[in-house]
Amino acid sequence: MTRHVSKLLLLSLLAVLALLAVVFSPLFPAGGADAQDKVSPEEASSFFTPDKRVPQSRAELELSYAPLVKQVSPAVVNVYSKKVVRQSASPFANDPVFRQFFGTPRERVQNSLGSGVIVSDDGVIVTNSHVVKDADELLVVLSDRREYAAELILSDERTDLAVLRIDTEGEPLPTVNYADTRDTEVGDIVLAIGNPFGVGQTVTTGIISATARTDVGVSDYSFFLQTDAAVNPGNSGGALINTQAELVGVNTAIFSRSGGSNGIGFAIPAEMVQRVVDAAVNEGRIVRPWLGLKAQSVTYDIAKSQGLDRPVGVMVSEVFDDGPADKAGLSRGDLITEIDGREVFDENGLKFLAATRSPGERSELKVLRGGDSEIVKVTLAPPPGATKAELEVLDGRHPFSGAEVAELSPRLAEEMGRDPFASGILVTRILRGAYAWQIVRPGDLIVAINDTAIKTMDDLQTALDADTSAWAIEIDRNGRRISGTVRL
Structure with missing residues (x-):
């Protein structure tokens, strides 16, 4: 009886051990302890780029940014x-x-x-x-x-x-190198360094939340990096850096209803920062190149008609005669999908990327025509025409006496943030007490006098020298046409 009981206990013990082996076997890979945490190169490359990965251990989570700061x-x-x-x-x-x-x-x-x-x-x-x-x-x-x-x-x-x-009297100062923001991706870790609210130098950390934000409305050349690193008043002009201690951008604005950080900050990309600094140091002024075209964003319907599986690029809607785009052979209806290897989605993005180059440099545009893609090389040039230095104050017996005006050239329009394709005579200033105050305001565009289109200063002078006491005037004020007759 005792022998049978012993056999029964032995069999029960073996059954329990077998059950435990089945339950816990998934926790121990077949390759043994050395095989644990190993991932094949194929599996790794499908999730991460070679230089970017998430923390792999507790020790890596405890690493500090102190040396970087x-x-x-x-x-x-x-x-x-x-x-x-x-x-x-x-x-x-x-x-x-x-x-x-x-x-x-x-x-x-x-x-x-x-x-x-x-x-x-x-x-x-x-x-x-x-x-x-x-x-x-x-x-x-x-x-x-x-x-x-x-x-x-x-x-x-x-x-x-x-x-x-x-002036440091020859003593060299510490500097920050520019990053290549073409390599910046959503999810990259960044640090914002500045002086928020005047409390002293402060460091905050976060990630790149978005790239190429063009609808922020902070400046004319809107193309911002968005970050959730805390940015507050006083951070403006401070550094946004990556984990290689390089300048990714200059913090410039926040989205906030309270005035404090809500986790949505915007920085000007380093490529534009470098362009402006180089122009300031070497030339003392900045001359922006332009492409000489107007473009509109591609909608889903336009993309479908072009055989695209998604909206991408901008459609050329107008080309300036004898401008860079015209000389390169671009025409209305061309679909620009990339500039210098970077995708564009609206005119602001195209305008910004072109402006990071200098006049005389060449940009490569990837253009879709009739379903076929080709590379078009465009030599960038400054917009033509008059500048702010070529203003003229009108005098005499006419409705615009005392007004400072200039022919609205593409170059002047670019300088003043106006439409470079518009034409007419721009009123820039009016002398105090001048008669012109009764007729026009600074910013108005004189487009016609006595049913004659006014596009140049010669056109305006001819119209004002006419032997008449009545002037039928048409002006453009913030996109609204105003017309009337003035008698003197």
Whole structure:
């Protein structure tokens, strides 16, 4: 009996061990302990690029950004701007007699704060244009608390970038190298360094949330990197860097209803930053190249008619005569899908990528025509025509006496943010007390006089020299046509 009981216990023990082996066998790969955590190269490449991967262990999760911050933070500075503002409640404050009895208006100093990035060891600093706008005095404070008066080399409101220079008497400064933002992808880790709310240099981290944001409306050349790294007032002009300690972009704006960070910040890509800095240092001004075309975004219906499986690219709607696009053979109806190897989805993106190059350089456009794709090489050039320097004040007995005007050329239109394909005479300014105030406003476009189209200054002068006491005038005001007859 005892022998049978012993056999029964032995069989029961063997059955339990077998059951345990079945339950726990999936936890131990057939290759043994050495095979655990191993992934075939084929499997790895299907999920990650060779240089980018998620943390693989607890130890990697505990890695620090401190060495990266120590390397870059000395090149991020604080920018203080001072502006003298006169305060007076009286409309007669500028009158000499009024000042004789009541004194000059009181003055106060208005201070604003932003950040900046040292991009050249001889003291060249880039920041936002809105940080230094209308400043009477600029002061740069380095991370080690050294202070320098700054000179404004260039302020470009259309990109919201400004370039400053400080004199360190030959002492080299720490700098940040530019990143190639063509390699920047959604999900890349980035750090924002700046001086939010004036509390002192602060570092926040996040990821690239989106690239090529063109509908933000912050500047004329809208093409922003979006990040969820906390960006607040005072961060403007500061650095957005990657994990290679390179400048990915310059922080410029946030989307917020409260004024604080909501996790949606925008940065100007490094390629545009580099273009503006180079132009400021080497030329003292920025001349933007243009393609000489108008384009519209591709809708689903347009994409379907072109044999595309998704909307991509822009459709050429107009080509400027004898402009770069015209000389390259582009025509209305061409579908541009890429510029210099980068996809475009709207005219702003096409315009931005072209503007990162210099006049005289060549861009390669991938164009779809009749279902066939081809590469068209375009030599970029500055827009033709008059500039702001060629303004003229009108005088004489006519409705526009006292108005400062210029022929609206593509170049002037680009400088002033107007449609470069529009034509007419642009009113830029009106002298105080001039008769023209009764007829036009700055920004108006004179398009016709006495049923004659006005496109050039010669056209305008001929119309104003006519022996008449009545002028039938047509103007364009913010896209709205206004017409009427003026008698003198």
